[in-house]
Amino acid sequence: MFSRFEPKQDAAIFIAFILLPKFDMLSLTAALGPLKAANDQSGRNIFRWQLMSWDGGPVICSEGWSITVDSSVESDATAYITLVCAGEQPERNMPPTLPDHIRKLWRRGQSVGGLGSGTFVLARSGILAGHRFTLHWAHQPSFKAQWPNLEPSAEIYCIDRRIFTCAGGVASADMTLQLVHDRCGLKVSHGAMHACVITSRRSEAVEQMATIASRVQSRNKSLVKAVAWIEERFLDEDCLKGVAVAAGTSPRQLQRLFQAHLSKTPVQYMTELRIGHARALLAETNMSVQDVALICGYERPSTFAKVFRRRFGVPPSRYSHFGIDASTHKAISALQAC
Structure with a gap:
């Protein structure tokens, strides 16, 4: 699962979050919660992260708040994982050259992913063929209409080689908890889970829709x-x-x-x-x-x-x-x- 961009022993794992206009705040905060909790549980910075926008300017989320970012996307060149966080109207709010940027990172051997409708950017970059992936169920009809040859999973998240995707919302926490577990082991992941008041860690086999x-x-x-x-x-x-x-x-x-x-x-x-x-x-x-x-x-x-x-x-x-x-x-x- 880890790429050549995996940090050396004891070095922090750098995760870049690219925020698109109208991104879903819940998806972002749910992803960050387990990462911060893992750092707190271990007493050191196992994970570090930055919030980015295409041009480095503030981004307005779907809830209407203006969010200040740390940098532009140029700073994600050394990231272990670059995750695109999107929400409403992903195609309309996607910078035209962002798919090219994601494809470039992917070809260099870095891991990439999408939270919620951020998967649209991965599809536009042309890297999803042959991989398991998912996105929020509400966005799947329009996704299938544009890419009929790509079939998204109904699962809450998918980690397939160097592609990380999830349905967004609280499923973002499930995906990053899996990352914490794989990187830090059971003790730290359980501690992070309890710190986030999550009673159990859902596997990627869990489907998005209730019965x-x-x-x-x-x-x-x-x-x-x-x-x-x-x-x-x-x-x-x-x-x-x-x-x-x-x-x-x-x-x-x-x-x-x-x-x-x-x-x-x-x-x-x-x-x-x-x-x-x-x-x-x-x-x-x-x-x-x-x-x-x-x-x-x-x-x-x-x-x-x-x-x-x-x-x-x-x-x-x-x-x-x-x-x-x-x-x-x-x-x-x-x-x-x-």
Whole structure:
């Protein structure tokens, strides 16, 4: 797992964090917590890190805070690992030459990685083929639309040779805890884990999404099977055609189950999945509204626009990759969370 840039015995491991505009603060702080805790537990600086931006200037995170960095990316030439920390609209907030920079580091033998949607930069740099990798589940639809030949994992993090990727959020802590464990051993990693009030260290085999039963808060087998069927096929034209049979129940009983446990019909559940998928494609790709509508099962863009506006309060054209503004994005994100 370690490269030729691995420090000598007793030398601190240097980790560079490149922050993109609208990066996710939780992903960054969760990654840093175990590193600092490991230093505290061992009584010496096993790890050191720097926050960087492309030009060395402050970066505004997705929470709206302006974060002062230590340097520009030119200072990561000696880093053991360079991690790109991103968040909202990674393609839009990516410096045009950053993928080239990451590819250069990779070819020199350094380790690189991405927190959350930072994986977009790695994909753009062309180094992910043949590697296991992941990114936040919410960004995976738009990622797959742009790189159909790259299949992200559903796991919370992946460490494959010199590529470190994670879903972001608290999964960043899981990934750096693994790094602490591999570098410092069980005693220090357990101490760091407890210092961060983490009860157990999750392995990279853990998946990002909770089970369907826990999400719908029901163990009804027919409901769980129906939800799984729809989630696997919601972009198919005939998605709902065989759902009742697959669930082992009647269409009428299936309607009752969805209303009782989810307060919506199977059609409404499928529509929400389609519109959520459309939102991701519009925000993070260069696809036109018409193309997104067709992919998401709407032959008529006008029908798609009507459904989208009813859900988010704005037309899809205003939420496109180039048309969205900060206030619109915040408003839609709030609605999406409802």
